[in-house]
Amino acid sequence: MAAARRAPVITPQAEDFPRWYQDVLNKAELADNGPVRGTMVIRPYGFGLWERMQAELDRRIKLAGAENAYFPLFIPQSYLTRESEHVEGFSPELAVVTHGGGKELEEPLVVRPTSETVVGEFMAKWIQSYRDLPLLLNQWANVVRWELRPRVFLRTSEFLWQEGHTAHATREDAAAYAAKILHEVYADFMVNVLAIPLYLGIKPSYDRFAGAVNTLACEAMMRDGKALQMGTSHELGQNFARAFDILYLDGDNNQQLAWTTSWGASTRMVGGLIMAHGDDNGLRIPPALAHIQAVVIMVREGDEVDAAARKLVADIGDHGVKVRLDDRTGAPLGRRLTDWELKGVPVRIEVGPRELERNEVTVVRRDTGDKQRVSVEGASAAVAELMDQIQDDMLAAATEFRDSNTADAATINEVLDAAATGFARVPWQVVAGEDAKAALADKAVTVRCIERADGTVPDNENEPDLVAYCARSY
RNA sequence: CGGGACGUGGCGCAGCUUGGUAGCGCGCAUCGUUCGGGACGAUGAGGUCGCCGGUUCAAAUCCGGCCGUCCCGACCA
Structure with a gap:
């Protein structure tokens, strides 16, 4: 209805999808390019999305039994060369530090592109017996890969991620754990929180992680029909165990090589979220992820409106919904509505004198644009109910889109x-x-x-x- | 790294062909009128035209080099 009269504030997807993506990044205040090629500045609203992703993933990672640790940013260059396929795969994209404290270093340091090598070195130190296995570690960190063609969130020279590293006594146990991460951490999070349907499978052998014997991946479809790899889980066989002497004594007092895995998901998921759900009005964030799930908008100034809006915010909050108040009545309404749409907040509630005369408010869904009038008293419950409804509908819509394409x-x-x-x-x-x-x-x-x-x-x-x-x- | 496009106030652009003291829209500030889908008017702040070098009396405009951005590839979370 009103949609047709709206002037587009961003480039329509059908006209130029890459430009639409850039426009969303800017208008929804998600990120800017950093001063160094390929780097990005993540703005508060964009970082809020990442923080929620972190929280949801971290919970699942811990449920899968892994514990968080932290390994250093700098890795001795010699570590990288210990696993031949690993060096070969990562050498072209390494950032290397050659000077420190004003002097040339005796051995160059690599800024970690991933941490299998340092982690391997310490696993070797910490693991003595089969009783020490499995060793299940995760770290939240930044890594650097000198990318030739950077794109904000999708492929930046520095990005944030979690990288899990585990060691197991048997191939079967390692394989089962890599699969467990794929299903119980990544797929569960991406499908149920991000509302992004996935194809889960293995990568062709020529496309595995450098040093892996098997790579499991989550592939999602973006709204331009292209694929985005949202996360990977690797079986590393005994390759890194061999390179870093990760040995344990089995129950028969024999030295055995451990079997390791690694798995990661990164800020790329923010790009995936944008491109899997965004429309011509901007971002659409599924309620389970949104750090602002609903916004109460004071349509006009006024004591009645003010009181009703504030009470509604409190009530909605009591229903467990993360809600904001937009009381910027000095700014044009259309402008504010557009802003919240660009940012993809799942539900907005408009409170104005016209509604209040009938003791009602207007509740609008971001995903479908559907508007409904509900009584002031019933509003908070209705909003709370919408959260689950929108979550389900967004996954259903994304699944329908993927299947039909x-x-x-x-x-x-x-x-x-x-x-x-x-x-x-x-x-x-x-x-x-x-x-x-x-x-x-x-x-x-x-x-x-x-x-x-x-x-x-x-x-x-x-x-x-x-x-x-x-x-x-x- | 190869191919293409581009780099001019915060954002989007015009000006460059035919060198001659930097312009438009949006945004921003103040005031007023407005206010249910990015309001209107007035006033105002803000740039030396990506960087370096060259040609010239004079360069945003011409020439060379470099850097960066975007798109299409190759590489990749």
Whole structure:
């Protein structure tokens, strides 16, 4: 209704999706570019989103049994070279410190691109016996990778993340834990909090983490049909245990190499949230994530309005909803409404004299734009109820979008066709070969992950009847 | 790192072809009128045109180099 009369404040998605993304970053006050190429300044509203992600992930990580620790930012360069695939994979993107205290250092220091190596060094020290296993660690940290093509949140030279590192006595135990993280931490968080549906699977062997023997991934579809890897969980086999002497004595008094895993999810998820849910009016934040879940807007100045709005804020807060009051009656209403829409606050409640005459307020959903009049007395309960409703509806809408933009394909050409606008689901055999890989790469399409036909995660890519999801990606 | 576009007050842009004392819209400040979907008027603050060098009496405008941003690739959370 009123939507048609609104002047767009950001570039419409259909017109220029990358520009829409930039506009949202600016208008919703999420982040700015930093002074050094590829770095970003995360503004308070954007950091609020990250803090909620941290809190929700951290809770799940602890439920999975891992404890937080902290390892240093600087890593001796020699550590990186201990695992050959790891060095090879990360060397091109390292930031290296060669001077300190005004002198050239005897050994250059690497600014961590990830911490498998330092963690490995200390795991070796801390683990003596099978009784010390499993050792389940996590750290929240910043890491640096000298990216060639940075994009705010999606690929920055410095980013924030959590990186988990675990050591186990057996391959089976390590594999089970890597899968547990994928399902119980990442998928549970992304689906139930971020309301982003996922394809979970393994990465093709050529696309594994440097040094891993198996990489599990969460792939999400953005609203332009491209894929974003939202998190990964790796089985590292005994590669790092061998490189760092992570040994333990088993029950028979024999020295054994441990089996390790690592897993990470980063500030990239903020970019994923923006692109998975955002629309032409800006951000849409699912209630379970929002650090501002509802905003009560005083439409006009006035004692009655003021009193009613403040009481409503208190009542809504009592119903367990994180609520803000917008009492900036000096600013034009339209401006304020637009601001809250840009920021994606799930529900707004408009309180003005017109409503109050009938003892009502207007409740508006950000996800659908639906407006309803509710009685002042019933408003807080209605808002509280909407939280769950919106959460469910956003996941349903995102799932519907993903499914309707995922097409079955049987040939390379069909894959390319489907991947031009969305995802292709294709028998893994069709795209597994080198020629197929090259044909897809020619159109910037890659295999995002490999699943079993029933949607479960396979043990390896050689199982029969696997399906691959292919797409263009960020 | 390869290809393309671009860099002019906080943001978005014009000016550059045909060198000659920097302009528009939005935003911001003050005042007034407004106020249920980014209000209007008046007044005002704010830039030396990404950086370095060259040509010239004179450079935002021409030439060279560098840096940065965005897009498309390759690399990647």
